[in-house]
Amino acid sequence: xxxxxxxxxxxxxxxxxxxxxxxxxxxxxxxxxxxxxxxxxxxxxxxxxxxxxxxxxxxxxxxxxxxxxxxxxxxxxxxxxxxxxxxxxxxxxxxxxxxxxxxxxxxxxxxxxxxxxxxxxxxxxxxxxxxxxxxxxxxxxxxxxxxxxxxxxxxxxxxxxxxxxxxxxxxxxxxxxxxxxxxxxxxxxxxxxxxxxxxxxxxxxxxxxxxxxxxxxxxxxxxxxxxxxxxxxxxxxxxxxxxxxxxxxxxxxxxxxxxxxxxxxxxxxxxxxxxxxxxxxxxxxxxxxxxxxxxxxxx
Amino acid sequence: xxxxxxxxxxxxxxxxxxxxxxxxxxxxxxxxxxxxxxxxxxxxxxxxxxxxxxxxxxxxxxxxxxxxxxxxxxxxxxxxxxxxxxxxxxxxxxxxxxxxxxxxxxxxxxxxxxxxxxxxxxxxxxxxxxxxxxxxxxxxxxxxxxxxxxxxxxxxxxxxxxxxxxxxxxxxxxxxxxxxxxxxxxxxxxxxxxxxxxxxxxxxxxxxxxxxxxxxxxxxxxxxxxxxxxxxxxxxxxxxxxxxxxxxxxxxxxxxxxxxxxxxxxxxxxxxxxxx
Numbered sequence: 001x002x003x004x005x006x007x008x009x010x011x012x013x014x015x016x017x018x019x020x021x022x023x024x025x026x027x028x029x030x031x032x033x034x035x036x037x038x039x040x041x042x043x044x045x046x047x048x049x050x051x052x053x054x055x056x057x058x059x060x061x062x063x064x065x066x067x068x069x070x071x072x073x074x075x076x077x078x079x080x081x082x083x084x085x086x087x088x089x090x091x092x093x094x095x096x097x098x099x100x101x102x103x104x105x106x107x108x109x110x111x112x113x114x115x116x117x118x119x120x121x122x123x124x125x126x127x128x129x130x131x132x133x134x135x136x137x138x139x140x141x142x143x144x145x146x147x148x149x150x151x152x153x154x155x156x157x158x159x160x161x162x163x164x165x166x167x168x169x170x171x172x173x174x175x176x177x178x179x180x181x182x183x184x185x186x187x188x189x190x191x192x193x194x195x196x197x198x199x200x201x202x203x204x205x206x207x208x209x210x211x212x213x214x215x216x217x218x219x220x221x222x223x224x225x226x227x228x229x230x231x232x233x234x235x236x237x238x239x240x241x242x243x244x245x246x247x248x249x250x251x252x253x254x255x256x257x258x259x260x261x262x263x264x265x266x267x268x269x270x271x272x273x274x275x276x277x278x279x280x281x282x283x284x285x286x287x288x289x290x291x292x293x294x295x296x297x298x299x
Numbered sequence: 300x301x302x303x304x305x306x307x308x309x310x311x312x313x314x315x316x317x318x319x320x321x322x323x324x325x326x327x328x329x330x331x332x333x334x335x336x337x338x339x340x341x342x343x344x345x346x347x348x349x350x351x352x353x354x355x356x357x358x359x360x361x362x363x364x365x366x367x368x369x370x371x372x373x374x375x376x377x378x379x380x381x382x383x384x385x386x387x388x389x390x391x392x393x394x395x396x397x398x399x400x401x402x403x404x405x406x407x408x409x410x411x412x413x414x415x416x417x418x419x420x421x422x423x424x425x426x427x428x429x430x431x432x433x434x435x436x437x438x439x440x441x442x443x444x445x446x447x448x449x450x451x452x453x454x455x456x457x458x459x460x461x462x463x464x465x466x467x468x469x470x471x472x473x474x475x476x477x478x479x480x481x482x483x484x485x486x487x488x489x490x491x492x493x494x495x496x497x498x499x500x501x502x503x504x505x506x507x508x509x510x511x512x513x514x515x516x517x518x519x520x521x522x523x524x525x526x527x528x529x530x531x532x533x534x535x536x537x538x539x540x541x542x543x544x545x546x547x548x549x550x551x552x553x554x555x556x557x558x559x560x561x562x563x564x565x566x567x568x569x570x571x572x573x574x575x
Contacts, residue, residue, distance in 0.1 A: 054393045056574045077395030087386035092313050103306050104394040144394070 005068050007032050007152055007183045008053070013062035015048055015207075022048040023207045025062070030185055030200075035178045037194035037215065038187040039293070040204030046187035047084060048207075050156045053185075054081045066152075077105045080150040082158060086141025090130035094121060094140055097129055098147060107148035115143040118173065134161040142170060146177075153177060155186045159193060171197055191293045203293070225257040225265055228281035229272075238275050242268070254281070300403070307404045307411075311378060320377075324370050325419065331367075332360060332423045350513060351431040354442035358513040360424045361450040364416060365510050368454055369479075371412050372461035376474045379405060379465035389574035398569045406562070409458040413451050421447060449509040449551060456506050456554050459561040466568045502557055505550045 008030040015023040023045045030036045038046045051057040066075045088097040102109030116122040119139040138161050159167040174197050188194050202212040229235040239248035244263040249256050350359040382388045464474040486503045
């Protein structure tokens, strides 16, 4: 039986700015109901990807479809997008700015008070956009994405410029929207944000897709053993010959070891003893998400 | 189309500098039109009142209004460049407008501004004509009113120029300065290097000639002759100084072609422009 039609299908998308390759043969599928994170350091091609997907930029090569259709203005009206810092008419009130959004999206705009309340800007509805703080502007941008109850939200660094309370609120808002069954595509360079909010993730580096998959599986913190023996050199040699050691690296006076799946510290201890080495110290800890991510990004 | 009209109206009518500039245009135009007849009483034997009588009033008011068009062109430049400065073009594409919609929005704005001028000139002409004409008949009242159509095309063309310069430069001051330089210096300097029969085919020339300068001297001549102050021969000499040009319909065709070219280039620029 065929699976669900992807909400978004990207096929070998490429984009260059002069000699700089911003995206290189990027292929991604996003399924309905996924909260899909695009994770990568600054300059990795996240915003370029989202800019192409939302019609601001034209790709050099490759193609993409939304809801199985080639992208066009009417398809974009079914998507709520926030790309970089939101831009509105500075001299107009928040309410009037959102009325323009509603007119573009061809909806009645009856949900304007509701979305303004959701982002805690209802009391400022008559204020001019230019009088808002950066965080408030960001919140208005999020409100605009919700106008007309779109099936898909595309959010580029949605917590940019927000204070800790605002960050928590926006994350909560995204989770609520995901629970309503919306598909959410979110770019971020903050690992913990992706980990907390997303179900799936694609990791970008220098315009290339490094890895893609379930967040838990991809960024799961692996177990690391730190072992010490009287002779570190002999210890390191033995570990490198061990068939179930994936990685052994000398760090200060100890050696950090990552075992292959299905092996544990007892197996290692036994193997060392059989090879004439007795550990003077063995500590077990979980590898942080950050180091896992950095490892992926640094290759 | 209605959707784009509503969006453009909301954007434009709530913009205070637009309200001020359009208000100034209105006030200055009305003051200009209704102040000039007062000069009439100060120059003995010369009367410009015939310019305000049917049917000449149509020609005179449309010609006068063409001097005020510059402020409307600057208005279009300001509104278009603001879209780039505020990054609202980018945002509107994200929300679901196409690049063609962005151009259509501004075409609607330019059509509305052109209609506004037609309305203003139409009302002023009828009011002046009714006030200053000695004899009034339907035929006489509307004899030269066709010039309103050519005025409409003329204003729209100048606004298209303003739009194109804004899309090219995206900077209000630069676009305004280049537009003014083109009209006042660049084209006239190029034109002067061509034989006279070719000069009529330059854009500013054939667009300006859509509202030809009224033959003020002939009108005054009639007035003077009535008072026995001059003879016909002398006046023929003066009339010979009046500019020659292409027939109106030829100017109109050339202008239509020019509008198509200006809008085509504007569309190409909008299609290729990076909005980030």
